[in-house]
Amino acid sequence: MAEEAKSKGNAAFSSGDYATAITHFTEAINLSPTNHVLYSNRSAAYASLHRYEEALSDAKKTVELKPDWSKGYSRLGAAFIGLSKFEEAIDAYKKGLEIDPSNETLKSGLADASRSRVSSKSNPFVDAFQGEEMWAKLTADPGTRVYLKEPDFVKTMQEIQRNPNNLNLYMKDKRVMQALGVLLNVKFGGSSGGDTEMKDADVRKEPEPEMEVEVESMELTEEEREKKERKEKALKEKEQGNVAYKKKDFERAIECYSKAMELDDEDISYLTNRAAVYLEMGKYDECIKDCDKAVERGRELRSDFKMIARALTRKGSALVKMAKCSKDFEPAIETFQKALTEHRNPDTLKKLNDAEKVKKELEQQEYFDPTIAEEEREKGNGFFKEQKYPEAVKHYSEAIKRNPSDVRAYSNRAACYTKLGALPEGLKDAEKCIELDPSFTKGYSRKGAIQFFMKEYDKAMETYQEGLKHDPKNQELLDGVRRCVEQINKANRGDLTPEELKERQAKAMQDPEVQNILSDPVMRQVLVDFQENPKAAQEHMKNPMVMNKIQKLVSAGIVQVR
Numbered sequence: 001m002a003e004e005a006k007s008k009g010n011a012a013f014s015s016g017d018y019a020t021a022i023t024h025f026t027e028a029i030n031l032s033p034t035n036h037v038l039y040s041n042r043s044a045a046y047a048s049l050h051r052y053e054e055a056l057s058d059a060k061k062t063v064e065l066k067p068d069w070s071k072g073y074s075r076l077g078a079a080f081i082g083l084s085k086f087e088e089a090i091d092a093y094k095k096g097l098e099i100d101p102s103n104e105t106l107k108s109g110l111a112d113a114s115r116s117r118v119s120s121k122s123n124p125f126v127d128a129f130q131g132e133e134m135w136a137k138l139t140a141d142p143g144t145r146v147y148l149k150e151p152d153f154v155k156t157m158q159e160i161q162r163n164p165n166n167l168n169l170y171m172k173d174k175r176v177m178q179a180l181g182v183l184l185n186v187k188f189g190g191s192s193g194g195d196t197e198m199k200d201a202d203v204r205k206e207p208e209p210e211m212e213v214e215v216e217s218m219e220l221t222e223e224e225r226e227k228k229e230r231k232e233k234a235l236k237e238k239e240q241g242n243v244a245y246k247k248k249d250f251e252r253a254i255e256c257y258s259k260a261m262e263l264d265d266e267d268i269s270y271l272t273n274r275a276a277v278y279l280e281m282g283k284y285d286e287c288i289k290d291c292d293k294a295v296e297r298g299r300e301l302r303s304d305f306k307m308i309a310r311a312l313t314r315k316g317s318a319l320v321k322m323a324k325c326s327k328d329f330e331p332a333i334e335t336f337q338k339a340l341t342e343h344r345n346p347d348t349l350k351k352l353n354d355a356e357k358v359k360k361e362l363e364q365q366e367y368f369d370p371t372i373a374e375e376e377r378e379k380g381n382g383f384f385k386e387q388k389y390p391e392a393v394k395h396y397s398e399a400i401k402r403n404p405s406d407v408r409a410y411s412n413r414a415a416c417y418t419k420l421g422a423l424p425e426g427l428k429d430a431e432k433c434i435e436l437d438p439s440f441t442k443g444y445s446r447k448g449a450i451q452f453f454m455k456e457y458d459k460a461m462e463t464y465q466e467g468l469k470h471d472p473k474n475q476e477l478l479d480g481v482r483r484c485v486e487q488i489n490k491a492n493r494g495d496l497t498p499e500e501l502k503e504r505q506a507k508a509m510q511d512p513e514v515q516n517i518l519s520d521p522v523m524r525q526v527l528v529d530f531q532e533n534p535k536a537a538q539e540h541m542k543n544p545m546v547m548n549k550i551q552k553l554v555s556a557g558i559v560q561v562r
Contacts, residue, residue: 002032006041013045014344021045036066043075050135052082070100077109089113105341108299115302134161134183141182147175234264238273245277253277268294268303272311275318284318291315305342312339313348320355329359364404373402377409380416389416407433407440414446418453426450441471448480457487458552517549526550 009024025042032038043058056079062072073096080089093110097103134157138144147153153175160170170176241256257274264270275290294311297303312335319332336352339345380395396413399406410429417426427450433443444467451460461484467477509515517523526546529536540546 002028002035002038005031006038009041009045010344011346013041013048014346014349018045018048022049034065036062036069036072039065040071040075043079047075047078047082050082052079055079056083068099070096070103070106072096073099074103074105074109077106077113081109081113086113104299104338108302111299112302137183138179144175144179144182147179150175230263231267234260234267234270237263238270241273245273245280248280250277250281265297266301268298268301268307268311271297272307272314275311275314279314279318279321282321284322287318288315291318306345309339309343309345309348312336312342313345313351316348316351316355320351323355323358327362329355329362333359364401367401368403370403370406373399373406373409376402377406377412380409380412384412384416387419389419392416393420405436407437407443410436411440411442411446414450418446418450423450423454427454439470441467441474441477443467444470445474445476445480448477448484452480452483452487455487457484460484461488513552517553523549 005024005028009021009028012018012021012024022042022045025038025045029035029038029042039058039062043055043062046052046055046058055075059072059075059079062069062075066072073092077089077092077096080086080092090110090113093106093113096106097110100106135148138148138157156170156173156176157179160176237256237260241253241260244250244253244256254274254277257270257277260267260270261274271290271294275287275294278284278287278290291311291314295308295315298308298311316332316335316339319335320329323329323332332355333352336348336355339348340352376395376399380392380399383389383392383395393413393416396409396416399409400413403409410432414426414429414433417423417429427447430443430447430450433440433446437443444463448460448463448467451457451463461481464477464480464484468474468481471477523546526537526540529540530550540550
């Protein structure tokens with residue numbers, strides 16, 4: 001159940017629904033409170049919502065539970081950065097690198113923390129933009145609260161938060177100026193009717209006198225103005241490249257993306273877009289080179305992890321294309337796995353699963369040999385007769401690897417597992433027999449026998465009866481039915497010992513069908529009527545559906561007939 005809750009949390013996290021992810025991870029933690037991965041995942045979800053205090057608490061718990069796991073220190077460092085505790089973040093990343101010196105995520109995080117520390121000392125406004133407090137202030141103020149619904153504003157504030165030294169690039173945006181006023185608790189004044197003049201409704205209501213700060217003192221320098229113009233030209237080139245790509249004019253698209261890169265080398269999307277063109281053209285080496293450059297440059301720029309993941313995913317796609325000739329899918333699989341450590345994207349996960357599936361199929365094809373499979377099965381039979389069941393399992397397993405479609409090997413291994421008391425494994429093999437060949441009656445007898453040993457007599461009865469549809473005169477199946485009837489009747493008569501009854505009831509309560517019956521309000525009333533209202537009970541007995549459910553509870557030992 002904990003694993004199921006974790007999977008739901010991962011899916012919600014991948015889709016960007018971080019609040020739901022936190023709910024599922026919390027559920028999983030309640031079920032498995034010593035699983036360090038669950039705290040790590042919830043820490044990432046909290047950080048995505050800028051709830052860095054909670055992220056820090058979970059990161060500390062991760063490290064406490066698994067001090068030799070490098071990813072825990074990555075979570076710890078990220079939380080400290082979110083709280084603007086750069087010294088602590090640096091210490092966390094360094095500790096993680098002591099465990100895993102080649103970990104790129106830790107290296108990148110250490111570089112981020114170091115740059116942020118320097119930035120925090122050189123920019124007088126840096127404190128205003130750090131940590132969760134910034135978002136809390138912007139949310140609390142009615143004037144800036146509405147801006148948080150605008151994606152471009154949120155993105156701009158996140159960029160300033162990452163690098164406060166870039167504030168001057170956005171000073172002409174009156175929303176940013178208003179946000180700065182809220183964060184610094186000041187009012188920006190300007191000429192009458194100017195773009196930066198605040199309205200009375202936007203002024204915070206603190207009793208202290210408000211400072212007047214002239215916006216002109218923060219005008220863009222010539223260098224900053226030129227940089228902004230180059231960025232704007234680069235974006236136009238990118239848009240033209242996108243249009244050309246959609247028209248399949250790949251040469252033109254490459255030309256546009258290349259120009260964009262020359263104008264602005266701080267946006268790795270130009271590289272990943274050009275890589276996409278090379279991928280479409282079948283120029284896989286060029287695609288991989290661009291992706292590698294994008295990852296390297298992205299780490300230098302502290303680009304969004306999603307952008308790094310996109311570059312790695314695109315590289316993986318190129319490696320998959322190349323693997324169709326070389327038959328070596330391992331490089332692609334490793335690249336997709338690296339991408340997922342940056343950002344768990346459903347598309348990347350699917351590509352990874354597809355690559356692993358193809359790799360497994362190729363390995364099975366290379367390993368496939370029915371002749372050797374038959375030899376291994378015979379060796380297994382020999383050990384089985386000598387009652388050397390572990391050795392028999394080994395040879396049956398090799399036979400299955402050599403010929404995965406041979407139902408006899410699965411059936412024989414199921415018999416071994418039954419002898420060894422490994423009933424869940426035996427049941428799985430018996431079910432595989434039936435899946436591969438529904439007419440193979442031995443599969444039903446194996447499955448029924450295992451269910452009988454597990455004291456699931458109703459299920460065993462159903463299995464034996466299903467097998468008899470294929471071979472009505474099969475004595476082994478008929479004997480199985482007879483044994484099940486005896487046990488069910490014994491339970492119905494109340495001939496079980498108190499220990500047997502208690503064990504039977506405990507096992508029955510794990511049956512989803514029994515759980516559904518007992519949680520049904522109608523059935524609960526029916527059971528009350530059987531005890532207290534004989535007349536109403538007689539009416540219930542006329543309903544076949546109700547009687548079937550009552551019979552299920554009787555067979556399970558939940559209800560006893562006296």
